[in-house]
Amino acid sequence: MTNLKLSQGLEVLRPKADKAFPIPCNEWDVLKGKINDLTTEPWFFHSTGTTLIGAALATLIAIWTGAVTTTADKNTIVIAWAITAVCLMVGVVSLFFAHAERKAHKSKASDVLTQMKLIEQRFEREEI
Secondary structure, eight states, rough: OOOOOOOSSOOEEOOOOOOOOOOOOHHHHHHHHHHHHHHOOOOHHHHHHHHHHHHHHHHHHHHEEETTTTOOTTTHHHHHHHHHHHHHHHHHHHHHHHHHHHHHHHHHHHHHHHHHHHHHSSOOOOOO
């Protein structure tokens, strides 16, 4: 039981025997499908972003309808515009983070799927 030696000085080791689970192809396909669909929704950033954009729109509607200008304080309109701008900017940034987080979770699932495809290539499989 000697190892195979190549001309470049590499020594190819024999695989050692180990325990394995036989799995039917249809169950393997179901696992691949579930991993492909696997995502963790970024609920915190998504919820925060949509809430802040909603607050910005509500304040903007109040400014447009004149509800803000009826108050006694003259700085109220400036404060309302500041609230609108800040809520809108932070909401958009939160939605951007939600998109980035969703993409990162999707890439982790695709890494597992790629590894499963590599394992699958070791075997001959008849396509139906």
